[in-house]
Every structure is written in C-alpha cells, then in structure tokens.
Amino acid sequence: xxxxxxxxxxxxxxxxxxxxxxxxxxxxxxxxxxxxxxxxxxxxxxxxxxxxxxxxxxxxxxxxxxxxxxxxxxxxxxxxxxxxxxxxxxxxxxxxxxxxxxxxxxxxxxxxxxxxxxxxxxxxxxxxxxxxxxxxxxxxxxxxxxxxxxxxxxxxxxxxxxxxxxxxxxxxxxxxxxxxxxxxxxxxxxxxxxxxxxxxxxxxxxxxxxxxxxxxxxxxxxxxxxxxxxxxxxxxxxxxxxxxxxxxxxxxxxxxxxx
Numbered sequence: 001x002x003x004x005x006x007x008x009x010x011x012x013x014x015x016x017x018x019x020x021x022x023x024x025x026x027x028x029x030x031x032x033x034x035x036x037x038x039x040x041x042x043x044x045x046x047x048x049x050x051x052x053x054x055x056x057x058x059x060x061x062x063x064x065x066x067x068x069x070x071x072x073x074x075x076x077x078x079x080x081x082x083x084x085x086x087x088x089x090x091x092x093x094x095x096x097x098x099x100x101x102x103x104x105x106x107x108x109x110x111x112x113x114x115x116x117x118x119x120x121x122x123x124x125x126x127x128x129x130x131x132x133x134x135x136x137x138x139x140x141x142x143x144x145x146x147x148x149x150x151x152x153x154x155x156x157x158x159x160x161x162x163x164x165x166x167x168x169x170x171x172x173x174x175x176x177x178x179x180x181x182x183x184x185x186x187x188x189x190x191x192x193x194x195x196x197x198x199x200x201x202x203x204x205x206x207x208x209x210x211x212x213x214x215x216x217x218x219x220x221x222x223x224x225x226x227x228x229x230x231x232x233x234x235x236x237x238x239x240x241x242x243x244x245x246x247x248x249x250x251x252x253x254x255x256x257x258x259x
Contacts, residue, residue, distance in 0.1 A: 003164070003185050003194055008046045008072035010159045022228040023052035026100050026133055028236040033220055033252055035131040036097035042087050042122075043105025047073025047080060054079045063090055088117040095127045103229070104136040107200035110178060115201070119215035128257040132217060137179065138224060138249035139202035142172060148247070162187050177202050205244045208251055217253035224249055 004011040017023075026049065030039075037058045041050040044062030046069055054060040054077065061081040064070050073082045083092060087101075088109065099122050109115040122132055142149070149170050156165045167184045179200045184193040203211075209219050224246030226232035240250075 005066040006068050008069050013159045014157045020052045023049040025228040025234050038096045039098040040096040042101045045069050047077045050080045051077030098131045101134045106134045106136045110201050126255045130255045132253045134251045139204045140245050141247045212253045216256050219253045221252040
C-alpha cells in the first residue's frame, strides 16, 4: 500500500497547486525554447498538469506507473490520453514535440542502466528537435548542506474529515548515490503507523549534462532558480540561472536532429 498514490485526492490535498504553477512553468519554457504542442508528461500522477495544458491548447498524453493515479486522471481530464507504464520501457507508438518529467520523477531511475533506458525511451518518443523538460532535486545541494537531513519533518493534512499525519526522515545512501526516505503515516482508527520507503537518485549538474549528451540531447538551459518548487517564484520572463547548488534543478534539452 502507498497511501498517496493509492488515494489521488489525498495526494492533491497534500501537494496542492491551485494556481497550476508547474504547468505554467512548462508552458513558459516550451514557448521560450520554441517547442510545439504535442506533449507527453511522464510521471503525470493525478494528471492535473497535463489537464491544464490540454485546456490551454496542447495535445497532451500522460504516463504513470500507478493504476490508481491514471484512473483518477482519466476521470478528471478526459481530453488527455493517459497510460499506465514504466518510464524505463514504455512504448506508446507515437511521437511528441515535448516530453516533461517533473517533481523528481526523473530520479526514480536509480541506476545508470535505468537512466539510460529512460532517456532512450524519451529519444524514441520525440520528434527531431523535440524538447525534454525535467525538474528534480539537485544532488549538488547536499554537498555540505544537511538542511533536509536534520531531524524528522512532521506534517498533517485533513482529507474527508480525517487528519493524516506524516513523519518523514531523509538520509543519503552514498554507495548507491540515492536520497532515501522513510515516511510514517498515522491517522485515527489505525493502530500501527503505515511505514513507506522510497528513494531518488542524486545527480549532479555536470552528470546530467553528460547523460543527456550521450543520449543525443543538447542542453539548452540548466538552472536551479527560479522554478515551480523554489523559494524564488517562477515568472514567464524569469532569468534562468543561479549557482546550481540549490535544492532544485531544472533542465531543458533538445534532441539532436540526427537522432
């Protein structure tokens, strides 16, 4: 059982985006870098980003490994073509102008083989010159910075009249180059905490440049500020930059035509 992915409405309650900042971030980057309107959102979750973009002129599709999330997305965003699939092996039989991979979905590729397989799938599903837009945690942030690793973070969200409390601990698995997470959920009526574990690959900016280059992409922009989940608010005319040491990393890459 995964409490959030099994309950998409609770997920959206836990991580609200009423102003569609993430989707508008994507649209602004597509506009800035000359992308077109056929878009695939990988790790689409509840479908709210793909749905927003579809309502604003995009021909969108979404892919997620969670059946519950995809069922929710299909019900709420009927104009989007959603599919259940593995980001390392999906085959949709069509090409897109833009592929997005937001909120660290990229980092569920834990090994180098996973990363290579995912980027190969992206390459096979993009038109020549197509864009890959990704947003993720930045491995460089954890070089000497323990801000997210110190202590337990507690958060309570109310859904359907029930208070759900999560206690989250993060730590680094240096050998595997992973950021690991343990989250304990408690709520009224449950005797023992629901313990859930997950992990994200930690990648450095230059590592991402190399992976994309080997996969046939040219990096057009690589920046930590601003973004949809940064302290500096995202605006359409934002200057892309920063020290590349912030918590979040954003990348825009173009598939080289001969690939």
